[in-house]
Amino acid sequence: MATNAVAIKLPEFWESSAAAWFSTVEAQFEIRKITDDKTRYYYVVAALGSSMASRVVGLLTDPPEEDKYATLKALLLKTFELSTAERARRLFAIQGLGDSKPSVLMEKMLNLLGREKPCFLFMELFLRNMPTRVQVALANTTITEPRALAEEADRFFLATQRPSPDLLAPTISAPPPVYRTAARDNSMPPDQHGATAGLCFYHSRFGTKAKQCRSPCNFNPAGNGKAGAR
Numbered sequence: 695m696a697t698n699a700v701a702i703k704l705p706e707f708w709e710s711s712a713a714a715w716f717s718t719v720e721a722q723f724e725i726r727k728i729t730d731d732k733t734r735y736y737y738v739v740a741a742l743g744s745s746m747a748s749r750v751v752g753l754l755t756d757p758p759e760e761d762k763y764a765t766l767k768a769l770l771l772k773t774f775e776l777s778t779a780e781r782a783r784r785l786f787a788i789q790g791l792g793d794s795k796p797s798v799l800m801e802k803m804l805n806l807l808g809r810e811k812p813c814f815l816f817m818e819l820f821l822r823n824m825p826t827r828v829q830v831a832l833a834n835t836t837i838t839e840p841r842a843l844a845e846e847a848d849r850f851f852l853a854t855q856r857p858s859p860d861l862l863a864p865t866i867s868a869p870p871p872v873y874r875t876a877a878r879d880n881s882m883p884p885d886q887h888g889a890t891a892g893l894c895f896y897h898s899r900f901g902t903k904a905k906q907c908r909s910p911c912n913f914n915p916a917g918n919g920k921a922g923a924r
Contacts, residue, residue, distance in 0.1 A: 705719075706741055712771050716770075723737075731763050732763075734763035738763065739754060749774075776808070785806050789823070790825075795852075799820070800841060804841075820840070820843065897913035
């Protein structure tokens with residue numbers, strides 16, 4: 695008989711997943727080398743909440759002399775584990791991936807399967823809950839191991855995952871600046887294009903050779919009137 699003086703605190707009993715809870719507990723027992731039947735038994739009893747303890751109160755008040763832990767474990771599994779029919783109903787009630795990856799769904803399904811071996815119907819049920827693009831990619835797969843199939847489904851699922859709409863939105867950039875020059879700005883009247891202060895367009899452009907003049911214009915060469923003044 696071997697015991698361990700180091701105290702451990704087990705997680706409170708998982709009513710909805712008794713088998714997984716015992717797997718976690720027995721891992722802690724193994725790490726701390728706790729092998730004594732009575733010690734294991736009392737650790738489990740301490741982890742039962744009041745509602746769970748009331749379901750197995752007959753055994754708790756009158757435990758057997760030998761194999762206390764094994765007897766309590768068997769009773770808890772029988773009391774809280776789902777029946778085969780309940781497992782089947784929950785498996786058939788699964789509808790798609792939701793927010794999960796294929797591998798997460800597979801673990802959920804394997805947990806519901808319990809100690810039963812996965813068969814071809816189980817694998818088909820898993821595939822039917824995949825997005826259409828993943829179903830097509832795996833239609834002719836020869837993989838028969840559940841977790842390996844889930845890993846392959848993950849690969850196709852992530853490779854074909856559609857990006858977020860935010861990532862698809864076009865980037866709106868500012869329009870290029872418009873450079874305007876007086877010579878090309880058609881919004882300016884013709885007599886203002888390239889005009890020199892005090893002169894109209896024609897005298898500013900052609901000087902004494904101007905044939906026209908527009909007021910106001912100060913062009914007045916010595917001895918001459920305004921060329922072409924009107």
